[in-house]
Amino acid sequence: MGFLSSTVGRKILMAITGFLLLTFLCIHLLGNSFIYLGWINAYGERLHSMPPVVWAARIGMVILLAVHIFFGIKLTLENNAARPQAYAVKKNVRATFAGRTMIWTGLLIAAFLIYHLLHFTLRMTNPEISSGIDAMGRLDVFKMIVLSFKNILISGAYIAALIAVGLHIFHGIQSVVQTIGLNSDKTLPCVESTGRGIAFILFLGYASIPLVIIFGLLNFKG
Amino acid sequence: MDLKLYVWRQKGPDSPGKLEQFTAKNISPDMSFLEMLDEVNEELVKEGKETIAFDHDCREGICGTCSQVINGIPHGGQDKTTVCQLHMRKFKDGDSIYIEPWRAKAFPLVKDLIVDRSALDRIIQAGGYVSNHTGGSPDGNAILIPKPDAEVSMDAAECIGCGGCVAACPNGSAMLFTAAKVTQLAMLPQGKVEAAQRVCVMTEQMLKEGFGNCSNHYECQDACPKGIKVSFIAKLNREFIKASVK
Amino acid sequence: MILDGKCPSGPLAEKWDKHRQDMKLVNPNNKRKYKIIVVGTGLAGASAAATLGELGYNVEAFCYQDSARRAHSIAAQGGINAAKNYPNDSDSIYRLFYDTIKGGDFRAREANVYRLAQVSNNIIDQCVAQGVPFARDYAGYLDNRSFGGAQVSRTFYARGQTGQQLLLGAYATFSRQVKAGTVKLHSRTEMLDLVVVDGEAKGITVRDMVTGKISSYAADAVCLCTGGYVNVYFLSTNAQGCSVTANYRAYKKGAFFANPCYTQIHPTCIPVTGEHQSKLTLMSESLRNDGRVWVPKKKGDKRPPHEIPEDERDYYLERKYPSYGNLAPRDISSRAAKEACDDGRGVGPSGFGVYLDFADSIKRLGENTIRERYGNLFEMYERITDENGYKQPMRIYPALHYAMGGLWVDYNLSSNIPGLYVLGEANFSDHGANRLGASALMQGLADGYFVIPYTIADYLAKSKPGIVKVDHPEFKKSQEDVSALTTKLLSINGKRSPKEFWRDLGKIMWENVGMARSEQSLKKAIQLIPELREEFWKNVKVVGSGDTLNQELEKAGRIADFLEFGELLARDALDRNESCGGHFRVEYQTGEGEAKRNDKDYCYVAAWQFKGTDKEPELHKEPLTFETLQLAERSYK
Ligand SMILES: Cc1cc2nc3c(=O)[nH]c(=O)nc-3n(C[C@H](O)[C@H](O)[C@H](O)COP(=O)(O)OP(=O)(O)OC[C@H]3O[C@@H](n4cnc5c(N)ncnc54)[C@H](O)[C@@H]3O)c2cc1C
Ligand code: HEM
Ligand code: HEM
Ligand code: SF4
Ligand code: F3S
Ligand code: FES
Numbered sequence A: 001m002g003f004l005s006s007t008v009g010r011k012i013l014m015a016i017t018g019f020l021l022l023t024f025l026c027i028h029l030l031g032n033s034f035i036y037l038g039w040i041n042a043y044g045e046r047l048h049s050m051p052p053v054v055w056a057a058r059i060g061m062v063i064l065l066a067v068h069i070f071f072g073i074k075l076t077l078e079n080n081a082a083r084p085q086a087y088a089v090k091k092n093v094r095a096t097f098a099g100r101t102m103i104w105t106g107l108l109i110a111a112f113l114i115y116h117l118l119h120f121t122l123r124m125t126n127p128e129i130s131s132g133i134d135a136m137g138r139l140d141v142f143k144m145i146v147l148s149f150k151n152i153l154i155s156g157a158y159i160a161a162l163i164a165v166g167l168h169i170f171h172g173i174q175s176v177v178q179t180i181g182l183n184s185d186k187t188l189p190c191v192e193s194t195g196r197g198i199a200f201i202l203f204l205g206y207a208s209i210p211l212v213i214i215f216g217l218l219n220f221k222g
Numbered sequence B: 001m002d003l004k005l006y007v008w009r010q011k012g013p014d015s016p017g018k019l020e021q022f023t024a025k026n027i028s029p030d031m032s033f034l035e036m037l038d039e040v041n042e043e044l045v046k047e048g049k050e051t052i053a054f055d056h057d058c059r060e061g062i063c064g065t066c067s068q069v070i071n072g073i074p075h076g077g078q079d080k081t082t083v084c085q086l087h088m089r090k091f092k093d094g095d096s097i098y099i100e101p102w103r104a105k106a107f108p109l110v111k112d113l114i115v116d117r118s119a120l121d122r123i124i125q126a127g128g129y130v131s132n133h134t135g136g137s138p139d140g141n142a143i144l145i146p147k148p149d150a151e152v153s154m155d156a157a158e159c160i161g162c163g164g165c166v167a168a169c170p171n172g173s174a175m176l177f178t179a180a181k182v183t184q185l186a187m188l189p190q191g192k193v194e195a196a197q198r199v200c201v202m203t204e205q206m207l208k209e210g211f212g213n214c215s216n217h218y219e220c221q222d223a224c225p226k227g228i229k230v231s232f233i234a235k236l237n238r239e240f241i242k243a244s245v246k
Numbered sequence C: 001m002i003l004d005g006k007c008p009s010g011p012l013a014e015k016w017d018k019h020r021q022d023m024k025l026v027n028p029n030n031k032r033k034y035k036i037i038v039v040g041t042g043l044a045g046a047s048a049a050a051t052l053g054e055l056g057y058n059v060e061a062f063c064y065q066d067s068a069r070r071a072h073s074i075a076a077q078g079g080i081n082a083a084k085n086y087p088n089d090s091d092s093i094y095r096l097f098y099d100t101i102k103g104g105d106f107r108a109r110e111a112n113v114y115r116l117a118q119v120s121n122n123i124i125d126q127c128v129a130q131g132v133p134f135a136r137d138y139a140g141y142l143d144n145r146s147f148g149g150a151q152v153s154r155t156f157y158a159r160g161q162t163g164q165q166l167l168l169g170a171y172a173t174f175s176r177q178v179k180a181g182t183v184k185l186h187s188r189t190e191m192l193d194l195v196v197v198d199g200e201a202k203g204i205t206v207r208d209m210v211t212g213k214i215s216s217y218a219a220d221a222v223c224l225c226t227g228g229y230v231n232v233y234f235l236s237t238n239a240q241g242c243s244v245t246a247n248y249r250a251y252k253k254g255a256f257f258a259n260p261c262y263t264q265i266h267p268t269c270i271p272v273t274g275e276h277q278s279k280l281t282l283m284s285e286s287l288r289n290d291g292r293v294w295v296p297k298k299k300g301d302k303r304p305p306h307e308i309p310e311d312e313r314d315y316y317l318e319r320k321y322p323s324y325g326n327l328a329p330r331d332i333s334s335r336a337a338k339e340a341c342d343d344g345r346g347v348g349p350s351g352f353g354v355y356l357d358f359a360d361s362i363k364r365l366g367e368n369t370i371r372e373r374y375g376n377l378f379e380m381y382e383r384i385t386d387e388n389g390y391k392q393p394m395r396i397y398p399a400l401h402y403a404m405g406g407l408w409v410d411y412n413l414s415s416n417i418p419g420l421y422v423l424g425e426a427n428f429s430d431h432g433a434n435r436l437g438a439s440a441l442m443q444g445l446a447d448g449y450f451v452i453p454y455t456i457a458d459y460l461a462k463s464k465p466g467i468v469k470v471d472h473p474e475f476k477k478s479q480e481d482v483s484a485l486t487t488k489l490l491s492i493n494g495k496r497s498p499k500e501f502w503r504d505l506g507k508i509m510w511e512n513v514g515m516a517r518s519e520q521s522l523k524k525a526i527q528l529i530p531e532l533r534e535e536f537w538k539n540v541k542v543v544g545s546g547d548t549l550n551q552e553l554e555k556a557g558r559i560a561d562f563l564e565f566g567e568l569l570a571r572d573a574l575d576r577n578e579s580c581g582g583h584f585r586v587e588y589q590t591g592e593g594e595a596k597r598n599d600k601d602y603c604y605v606a607a608w609q610f611k612g613t614d615k616e617p618e619l620h621k622e623p624l625t626f627e628t629l630q631l632a633e634r635s636y637k
Helices: A007-032 A040-048 A051-079 A102-121 A141-150 A153-181 A187-214 B032-048 B117-127 B146-155 B164-168 B175-186 B197-207 B219-223 B231-245 C014-021 C043-055 C092-102 C110-130 C160-178 C245-252 C283-291 C316-320 C331-343 C359-365 C367-385 C439-462 C473-492 C498-512 C521-539 C551-575
Strands: B003-010 B017-024 B097-101 B109-111 C035-039 C058-062 C183-188 C189-197 C202-206 C213-220 C221-224 C263-269 C292-296 C354-357 C394-401 C420-422 C602-611 C616-623
Touching: A007 A040, A007 A051, A007 A187, A007 B219, A007 B231, A040 A051, A102 A141, A102 A153, A141 A187, A141 C283, A153 A187, A153 B164, A153 B175, A153 B231, A153 C283, A187 C245, B003 C221, B017 B032, B017 C160, B017 C359, B032 C014, B032 C498, B097 C367, B117 B175, B117 B197, B146 B175, B146 C160, B164 B175, B175 B197, B175 B231, B197 B231, C014 C110, C014 C439, C035 C043, C043 C058, C043 C183, C043 C498, C058 C189, C092 C354, C092 C359, C110 C160, C160 C183, C160 C420, C189 C245, C189 C316, C189 C473, C202 C221, C202 C473, C213 C473, C221 C439, C245 C420, C245 C551, C263 C283, C263 C331, C283 C367, C292 C316, C292 C331, C331 C354, C331 C394, C359 C367, C367 C394, C367 C420, C420 C439, C473 C521, C473 C551, C473 C602, C498 C521, C498 C551, C551 C602
Parallel strands: B003 B097, C035 C058, C035 C221, C058 C183, C221 C420
Antiparallel strands: B003 B017, C189 C202, C202 C213, C263 C394, C292 C354, C354 C394, C602 C616
């Protein structure tokens, strides 16, 4: 029987792709946090000076996302079909809100990604603030980010998306460990809390950028 | 005490069903939940009405026949307790109690609170055994099994096949049930021989029967009257990975 | 008629081997042409069906539960005996044989019991190979515990769930055969008649419990593995669905019913709390190792136990049986508890209970030791009674537990109807008048895995496969009879529910045919039961219809059989003018209140033949001869 037609095989694929996406999330946060050190433009420049790396990563990401999204939707549809008639009264004792809304937070992330690429990568949504060049002739990422997030609507959208991301990985991180079979009775509670902790830290890390900017703690003086 | 019951009534798989209201009068706290339903049924007989059909047999928490979702929780939510071992002292006078059958596509409804769980049997038929032959087995002590392994195997083997895990799982997945059997046999030398094959065919059968996939909600573990742990699902996943890289 | 048990001749130890050589075989290519019906999927049925299927026969298996795995064998807690002698405590096949015969009060066949002891070892090997997670010691070897009635440690166990694990093992091999297509399972199907054609068993008539459809299955042989009948007492440790129906309807078709009066009562069950009670729960007997049994000295003393001072307590077992004390055998301690309660000194709300007090042991050993030893039992007790056994004494009471009697079978497990085989608790064969703990599981599996595959071949080899088909008039007649019965039950439309009749019957049985039977009480029962039966057929109310799942109808059908069978049980008890094993006649006891056997007149198997519902059954005897053992008094001194 094929790995991809197995319920466990597909889960493992979800976990591997999810985990790699998570790794990207961590690296991306690291990169983004250069904004506090003022190195963000240099970082961007450095990154784009290596087109093969960038494109390899992009292609990889697209494949990861495609696989993750495809199976995410498929699994969810199957799961919904497995209980055609709902309970009149159903209490969940253990299952979390985050866990039960994976598909919705996932789809929100997908929607956000489209917007995010248009916004920062393709710079099509707000060309007026996104095409600046800094003093050293580099793309002015710093200006782009700060001016964007001064816009409450944009920050709001980002923060909403980040909540979705946070919830998604709140369930997702510990889920990966269980799916690839690394849990025992002893590790499970610890993995759960660590996973949730990491999710929270990532959320705070990302959310700090728009928040700091809104509250005027990081300014673009241009 | 007196209780207000809302019980799922449905004549057959294709008839419409609905919650019907009953009053259970003079219920003693020493009654088991099923004995309370017995009383309600005796009243129905007196009135010449059809009794509420529900599955039960041993009434001591071991056969796995009883199967009711009580107030939204399979087996009623008392720790490690089947419906037949749930006692009325857990309820208060005047309580409203919702009673529904296990709900899952793979468990077609038969009547009222009774569902057809033969899908679980078919998961076992797919490979939940050691293919030994009667007779000609080596001496029992020829196969040494470390005590801790035997204990884990026994922990997993306690599953009574009630299907409460399926009823509890938001995805209607039978992963805990399947994992229990896979783990029981994978822990033992006798079972290891066929372990790779077993985990694949059993999970495949699970999907074929229309059960959902596991997405690690752990709801099943809390509902399980035998305390079967989700760490066995991790073990199943491990066995699957082992089987795949082989 | 004098019945012949067909035990092979020759030295005891060689009988089975020799017999196996003598029996005929079925050609492997012909096996699939033979159809065998197996009714019941407990230890006996599942193991038989699996093994016969594996051999290549075409097997159809039936059970009333929704899954084969739920047969009542699942509830057995303690363990399974085998003569492995792993602990090196001088156990042997002979010793297991001897203990079983003696435990059965010399009312079982030597040859059968010896064979049972012989194959006991194969059972353990078979179950280990299947992946049954028996308890192990730290070196990885199988662990043993000791059990009642034996001085050696020969009981293999899987926590407190031995029956469950053995059944799941048998169910797994059974499932493998279902997958392989050699066994076809009909669950939620109740056997309601045996079809006999030209004197041979050729099929059964069943009701599909979901659709109500009544249909027949034809076969070359039928194996009944339908368990015990103690639910005739209404309250017992058996599952709700356990009944005598399959056996009784075979009895009505001519199969002899042997020793129905041999029933076993277990002393440590959780007492009844009221009229609503539907079943009794067994608690392992091992509790009596550390608990002291007592009742108040004063009648009707309703004070809570801790307010009753030491000198107002009657530790009656210690008083009456100073040498055995609280460990007096099952039947003796059960009877003593009943006497105390009948005397008005019972405890608990119903007055039918005695204390099992751990206070002394807790003082001596500490609560932790007690928790280690019996923690799960205390938990179970608390779940059911809401009382904490560490803080206040537990309340216990005896309950009906096991049926030693059953359909008569010869050494080949064949009933007197050729082609009808009876296995497990459903037959009467191996336990005599009393069964030792951990021996029923052994017998069920011995019958199914290691006896029936050989003996049934001998029968089948002598006939052509598939001679009788379901279109034979006997099948039609059987279906009509079954339908007529169903229609009748549904049409009475009286005033009382089936359960009320069952409860009333249980009361009659418990009071008159229970732990202590007398000529007078038995005669009373024989008078009361037909009266109740008559009322049943006039006044029962079975709601619902016959063409859907109808649990009231199922119940009513079973109760109808109990209402006849109870009388047979009482008649057998009345006929047996002796006390032996589980059958205690107050007229026949020693000065110390122990059972007094009468070997001169009653060393036989009583096999009853049906003569008509309101007619007296006819008694046939199979004399029991002891070639190897000396008849000796069962003594607890
Ligand atoms: C609480 C308890 C504890 C016990 N503990 C021990 C122990 O520790 N050790 C020990 O050795 N023994 C023990 N026993 C006894 C032992 O469990 C049983 O005697 C034994 O398991 C009986 O097995 P069986 O296969 O003969 O019948 P069962 O397991 O009772 O199976 C009967 C089968 O027949 C089917 N059936 C019955 N009637 C019909 C019908 N009309 N139509 C279709 N199918 C039918 C049922 O569906 C079921 O599948 C215990 C018994 C009880 C009740
Ligand atoms: C950065 C983006 C994403 C990350 C980091 C991420 C991460 C994860 C992780 C770690 C898991 C757990 C895997 C497991 O159960 O073992 C998961 C599951 C899931 N993801 Fe994502 N994901 C992302 C994007 C998406 C998107 C865009 C979707 C859109 C459909 C999605 C849908 C799902 C679903 C439905 C599941 C649950 C699968 C199941 O039922 O087991 N995810 N994700
Ligand atoms: C405060 C939050 C965030 C900020 C400030 C931010 C910033 C940026 C910037 C500036 C870029 C453009 C890089 C470049 O093209 O040079 C970028 C690209 C990207 N971001 Fe974010 N991001 C944030 C959150 C996220 C989140 C939550 C995700 C994922 C769910 C994400 C996924 C991506 C992806 C996939 C790219 C495209 C990379 C590529 O060019 O291939 N970002 N981000
Ligand atoms: S795992 Fe637990 S809930 Fe599921 S079938 Fe087994 S015993 Fe029932
Ligand atoms: S609740 Fe369901 S999702 Fe998995 S962990 Fe249990 S089977
Ligand atoms: S009735 Fe057997 S487990 Fe509840």
